[in-house]
Amino acid sequence: MKRIIETVLSIEELEEIKEKVRVDVEIILVGRREGKIPLNVILIKGSDEEVRKFLERLKLARAGG
Incomplete structure (x- = not known):
């Protein structure tokens, strides 16, 4: 599955959440919307x-939470 989201969170913050949840997902920065x-x-x-x-x-x- 691929999902695109827009968030104020940095890649580093998303990686921290990924490690806490212990999921096998790839997080890629596609761009930035100003x-x-x-x-x-x-x-x-x-x-x-x-x-x-x-x-x-x-x-x-x-x-x-």
């Missing part, structure tokens, strides 16, 4: 289950 809030465009690659697990943990991290 605006009032600059966003990193990130490609996440891995199995369906691993990508879903990572994205769920990312949602919790952004919500303060």
Whole structure:
């Protein structure tokens, strides 16, 4: 599965979350979108289950959980 997300988080922060969750996904910086809030465009690659697990943990991290 491949998923593209836009986030204010850096690659380093995403890698930290990946290691905490212990998932086998690849995180690639595709580009950057400038605006009032600059966003990193990130490609996440891995199995369906691993990508879903990572994205769920990312949602919790952004919500303060």
